[in-house]
Amino acid sequence: MSNAAARLPLPPGPGPLASLRAYGRNPAVYFQKLFAEYGPVVRWRGYMDMYLLNNPDDVRTVLTQAWPRYTKRNIDYRVLRQTMGEGLVTSDGEFWARQRRLMQPMFHARVVNGFDAAINRATADLAARWRTRPADEAFALDREMSRLTFRIVGETLFGAGIEEYAEAVASLLDETNVNPKTLSALLTLWPWLPVPGNRRFKRHLQLLDDIVYGLIARRRASGEQREDLLGLLLAARDEHEQPMPDRQIRDEAITLLLAGHETSATALDWTFHLLGQHPDVEANLLHELQQVLRGAPATAADLARLPFLKQVVQESMRLYPPVWGLSRRAEQDAEFGGYRIPKDAYVVVLPYTLHRHPDWWEAPERFDPARFSPARSEGRHSYAYIPFSAGPRACIGIGMSMLEVQLVLAQLLPQFEVRTVPGHPVVPQPSVTYRPRFGVRATASVRA
Numbered sequence: 001m002s003n004a005a006a007r008l009p010l011p012p013g014p015g016p017l018a019s020l021r022a023y024g025r026n027p028a029v030y031f032q033k034l035f036a037e038y039g040p041v042v043r044w045r046g047y048m049d050m051y052l053l054n055n056p057d058d059v060r061t062v063l064t065q066a067w068p069r070y071t072k073r074n075i076d077y078r079v080l081r082q083t084m085g086e087g088l089v090t091s092d093g094e095f096w097a098r099q100r101r102l103m104q105p106m107f108h109a110r111v112v113n114g115f116d117a118a119i120n121r122a123t124a125d126l127a128a129r130w131r132t133r134p135a136d137e138a139f140a141l142d143r144e145m146s147r148l149t150f151r152i153v154g155e156t157l158f159g160a161g162i163e164e165y166a167e168a169v170a171s172l173l174d175e176t177n178v179n180p181k182t183l184s185a186l187l188t189l190w191p192w193l194p195v196p197g198n199r200r201f202k203r204h205l206q207l208l209d210d211i212v213y214g215l216i217a218r219r220r221a222s223g224e225q226r227e228d229l230l231g232l233l234l235a236a237r238d239e240h241e242q243p244m245p246d247r248q249i250r251d252e253a254i255t256l257l258l259a260g261h262e263t264s265a266t267a268l269d270w271t272f273h274l275l276g277q278h279p280d281v282e283a284n285l286l287h288e289l290q291q292v293l294r295g296a297p298a299t300a301a302d303l304a305r306l307p308f309l310k311q312v313v314q315e316s317m318r319l320y321p322p323v324w325g326l327s328r329r330a331e332q333d334a335e336f337g338g339y340r341i342p343k344d345a346y347v348v349v350l351p352y353t354l355h356r357h358p359d360w361w362e363a364p365e366r367f368d369p370a371r372f373s374p375a376r377s378e379g380r381h382s383y384a385y386i387p388f389s390a391g392p393r394a395c396i397g398i399g400m401s402m403l404e405v406q407l408v409l410a411q412l413l414p415q416f417e418v419r420t421v422p423g424h425p426v427v428p429q430p431s432v433t434y435r436p437r438f439g440v441r442a443t444a445s446v447r448a
Contacts, residue, residue, distance in 0.1 A: 006333060008340040011051060013043035020046055028324050028352040028430045035353055041337040048075075051330075051341050052348045054357065056383035058336045059349050062328060063383070064391035070328035074346055075186075077327075080432070082188045083205060086248065087255030088396055096393075098238060103252065103396060106232040112399045113300035114227075115156045119404055120297040122151045123411045130416060135445035138421045142439040145268040149261040152404060157256055158215050159228035168207050212250050212257070229256065260397055263322035264404050266435045270320040271313060271409060273426050273440060274367050276419045281369060285312055289414050298410035300403060306410065311369040313405050317387040319367060321351040324434040326389055351386050352434065360384035416444040 013034065022030045023046055031052055034042045040055040053059055062070045072092045081090045088099055105111070126148050133139065147163065154162035188201050219230060233249045244252070275282040288308045289298075298306065330345040341347060356364040360380055361371070370376065388395040395401070412418070420426055421441040429437035 006340065008335060008338065010342075011041040011043040011337075011339040012038045013045065014038075016045040018044075018046070026428065026430055028350065028428070028434070031348075031350055032353045032356060039337070041339050048346060050348050051345045052350065053336060054350065054353050055337065056354065056357070056360070056381040059354065059386070060383045060390070061336075062347060062349055063326075063386070063389060063393065066334075067391050067393065069331045069334070070347060071331055072328065074327055074329040078189060079185050082191070082201075083208075084255045084258065085251030087251040089255050089259055099248070099252070100392075100396070102236045102238060102244070103233075106229055107396050107399060109399055111227070111232075112403060115152075115400070116298075116300040116403065116407060118155045119152050119407045120299075120411060122148055122155065123408050124297070127412060127415055130412075130444050131446060133444065136443055138441050138443055140439050141272060141418065141420075141442040141444075142265070142269045142436055145265040145272075146261065148408065149265040149268070149404065150257075152264075153257055153261040155228075156400070157229040157253060157260075158219075159226050159230060160215060162211065162215075165207075165211050168204065208254060209250065212253050213246070216246060216249055216253075229253075256397065259395075260400065262433055262435075264401050266320070266322045266433050267313065267317055267401070267405050268408060269436055269440050271316040271405070272418045272442065273420055273436075274316055274319070275312070275413070276442075278367050281312065281367065282413070284308060286414060289410055293410065293414075295414065298407050300407075302410075303403070303406055306406070307373075308369065309406050309410060310402070311372040313402065313409070314372045314385075314387075315367060315369040318355040318361075318385060319365075320428065320434050321355060321387045322433050323387070323389070324352040324430050325350045349386075351389075352430075354384055354386060357384055415447060417447055418442055418444045 019030060022033075023044075031042075031044070034044060034052065035054045040053065040058070042052040042054075044050045044052060053062065072090060077090045077092075084090050086095065086099075088096065088103065091099060126144065150165075151163045154160060188198060191198055191202060215230065216234070219226075219234065225231060225235070230249075230253065233244060233252060236244055238244075275285070285308055288306060292298075292302065292305050303310065326349045328347045328349070330341050330343060330347050333343050334341040355361065358364060361384070383390060388398045388401070419442060421443065424441040425438050426440055427437050428434050
């Protein structure tokens with residue numbers, strides 16, 4: 001940065017420690033209000049200095065054009081490493097680049113689309129259970145979706161049924177899927193501290209390690225070669241023909257297990273909830289599913305003939321992006337919108353606010369899947385919609401997540417009318433993911 005640029009002012013924002021209560025209630029909504037008041041570049045001095053960006057051009061700079069200068073060497077990823085180790089989500093630099101190159105072939109469309117049968121089997125088993133439940137019996141939809149996606153990722157990742165561990169993993173997620181800057185999360189950085197939260201965290205993490213290392217050992221001992229993701233991780237070789245160490249396979253497997261199943265489950269929670277609130281949209285989607293599928297489950301090949309299904313999922317992820325915020329550390333001074341972002345600053349990009357930016361979204365709070373039709377998408381900034389991040393560090397599992405969510409909806413919606421229980425609060429909780437704070441209590445009645 002030039003000397004002149006170095007003299008630029010810091011971005012505007014509220015005073016120190018302003019509105020900590022509003023931040024605590026819902027930081028995504030609070031930051032949206034800050035952008036409305038101060039513009040697209042904001043400095044918030046709360047628990048720590050945060051530099052918030054809400055201009056798609058600036059977001060493109062951070063995530064794509066100058067991405068090596070915005071690293072994951074910050075407090076959020078230090079906390080996440082306590083669980084995920086050096087997996088793709090948390091690693092950085094050349095090590096991350098090597099791992100990404102090794103793993104990218106595992107997420108080729110040919111491989112991912114081959115998982116449609118496993119997704120449909122798991123969904124069919126869930127549908128069979130739902131048919132035995134009384135129509136007015138309320139259940140925890142969020143837990144059902146979490147168990148379903150956990151089974152799917154277990155079969156596609158490990159080639160094994162691991163549903164018996166679903167509740168244990170759900171407990172671990174309750175421990176880890178919190179704002180990384182909360183006290184309980186920060187304390188995991190010092191696991192030797194004798195506090196109850198750390199003891200629970202270590203117990204759950206040990207169970208997760210036992211599961212994953214056990215699966216690795218059994219696969220190695222069997223000598224079986226399979227094209228599930230664990231088989232591909234075991235078979236991967238770097239440029240020196242060296243395999244991944246078991247610890248790295250563990251880190252990548254746990255990252256895919258936790259991140260993969262939680263984000264898809266959250267997307268399904270919100271989509272069912274939104275469709276229940278908008279029966280006209282649901283009716284249009286059901287018509288498309290009936291016309292194309294005629295009562296059969298969808299396959300990967302069918303999805304090209306189901307454009308409105310994809311638009312529904314895209315719109316659900318616009319309003320409720322599974323990952324609502326992305327943070328980076330600025331490795332050098334930078335300029336955005338005439339303001340200076342200092343070296344080592346904590347930089348925040350918010351899919352939640354970008355997805356509601358009035359310059360790019362008409363009536364942004366309205367659930368309107370047709371806004372993703374080709375005609376209405378034309379001219380929209382490509383960085384105004386980033387539910388899976390963007391640039392070189394975009395989520396490697398985009399194709400898998402979209403396949404999974406669409407196939408589950410395509411099979412369950414024609415069979416069941418899913419409705420949130422009246423009076424149950426379905427409100428967001430911005431933690432690592434943007435999940436329902438109190439879960440989703442729902443009923444599922446069989447359609448006539």
